[in-house]
Amino acid sequence: MLGGEVLVQRVGDLRHGRRSTPGRLARGLLEPTLKTATPGDLSLVLPYRHLADILEMLETLDRLAPGVNSAHTLLYGAEVKFYSLQLRLSAALETEIPHLFAVGDGAGVSRGLVQASVSGVIAAREIAGRLEAGEGG
Ligand SMILES: Cc1cc2nc3c(=O)[nH]c(=O)nc-3n(C[C@H](O)[C@H](O)[C@H](O)COP(=O)(O)OP(=O)(O)OC[C@H]3O[C@@H](n4cnc5c(N)ncnc54)[C@H](O)[C@@H]3O)c2cc1C
Structure with missing residues (x-):
């Protein structure tokens, strides 16, 4: 039908x-x-x-x-979309493995271009901040 x-x-x-x-x-x-x-x-x-x-x-x-x-x-x-389950992440999108960040649809934190891009910026700012503060890893 x-x-x-x-x-x-x-x-x-x-x-x-x-x-x-x-x-x-x-x-x-x-x-x-x-x-x-x-x-x-x-x-x-x-x-x-x-x-x-x-x-x-x-x-x-x-x-x-x-x-x-x-x-x-x-x-x-009809369009049907499936999304990843969300990983356990900090507010800065860091995984439970220190210094490993997850962003975008694969991490389950976004469902569109803008949100995926923004999640990358959030993680990048955190990483840049740590580098500036001299935190290696
Ligand atoms: C049909 C369709 C229509 C859509 N329409 C819209 C829309 O109109 N507006 C909107 O905002 N969003 C839309 N989206 C959603 C949007 O495309 C996604 O939310 C966005 O692209 C996610 O970005 P991302 O960087 O997280 O992942 P992706 O853009 O999927 O990027 C992941 C990248 O990783 C690469 N990759 C995968 N595995 C590996 C590996 N092992 N090694 C190296 N690279 C790898 C992939 O090739 C890919 O280039 C649509 C999605 C689909 C499927």
């Missing part, structure tokens, strides 16, 4: 409560760039509140970028 791949659905179909089909997609103005996506119905995989929020966001965004909320706009879903 859901297809074996990422789902793709036209906004118009989603609003009308019907699944997108290869025929409906072919009649649309946009051609999916992800060729392996299966035409389907995102309302079968996303909770109602999430879908309502997405549609509301498209309506609002349409005022800034007219056309975004077109019936032909294609939505892909």
Whole structure:
């Protein structure tokens, strides 16, 4: 029912409560760039509140970028991400092994580019501070 791949659905179909089909997609103005996506119905995989929020966001965004909320706009879903467990770290992101720091997604302290970058800065400042203070290791 859901297809074996990422789902793709036209906004118009989603609003009308019907699944997108290869025929409906072919009649649309946009051609999916992800060729392996299966035409389907995102309302079968996303909770109602999430879908309502997405549609509301498209309506609002349409005022800034007219056309975004077109019936032909294609939505892909659902993205699922898995993250590492968080390591036991100090506030400066040092592990229980002295002088070994862990930052970014691998350490489980971030889930995005900005947070991963910032966690690197936190550890780097701590290391720089220790070097300045003459603490080797
Ligand atoms: C599909 C996708 C979409 C995303 N979209 C967004 C987004 O829109 N906005 C956002 O903020 N974040 C997004 N993210 C998350 C973001 O990419 C990560 O949070 C961020 O890249 C983590 O940075 P990092 O430095 O911790 O790890 P990474 O960027 O994963 O860097 C780890 C590096 O270590 C290297 N490595 C691994 N093992 C070894 C080894 N043994 N020896 C040497 N090197 C090794 C890897 O090759 C890699 O280069 C997305 C992630 C994915 C997967």
